[in-house]
Amino acid sequence: xxxxxxLILLAAFLCIVWGPAVIVARRLRRRGDDSAMRALRFVLPAxxxxxxxxxxxxxxxxxxxxxxxxxxxxxxxxxxxxxxxMLVAALARLRRR
Numbered sequence: 771x772x773x774x775x776x777l778i779l780l781a782a783f784l785c786i787v788w789g790p791a792v793i794v795a796r797r798l799r800r801r802g803d804d805s806a807m808r809a810l811r812f813v814l815p816a817x818x819x820x821x822x823x824x825x826x827x828x829x830x831x832x833x834x835x836x837x838x839x840x841x842x843x844x845x846x847x848x849x850x851x852x853x854x855x856m857l858v859a860a861l862a863r864l865r866r867r
Contacts, residue, residue: 787821787844788814791851798859805862806855817851 791813795806824843833839 783844787817787848788851790848791817791855794852794855798855803859803862806859809855809858813851813854817847820850821847 791810795810798804798806821844824847825840828836828839828843
């Protein structure tokens with residue numbers, strides 16, 4: 771039962787971290803721009819590494835409220851991943867002109 775709970779929490783964590791980036795990439799692909807989909811293979815692992823490094827850093831600094839800090843790190847990393855994909859698509863459009 772504990773394993774099932776851990777898997778559900780892991781799936782929820784990955785959906786929260788990677789969800790906005792994947793949604794942005796899919797919307798851009800529907801518009802005919804595949805550059806964001808190609809960039810996903812770099813952005814998704816980078817997001818995961820960034821969240822893990824920041825979480826470990828917060829733990830090493832002995833933050834007063836580590837749970838709130840982790841939520842903020844996950845939300846910011848998720849938004850930055852989506853923003854990075856939008857910038858990749860915008861740069862690809864500028865190169866095509």
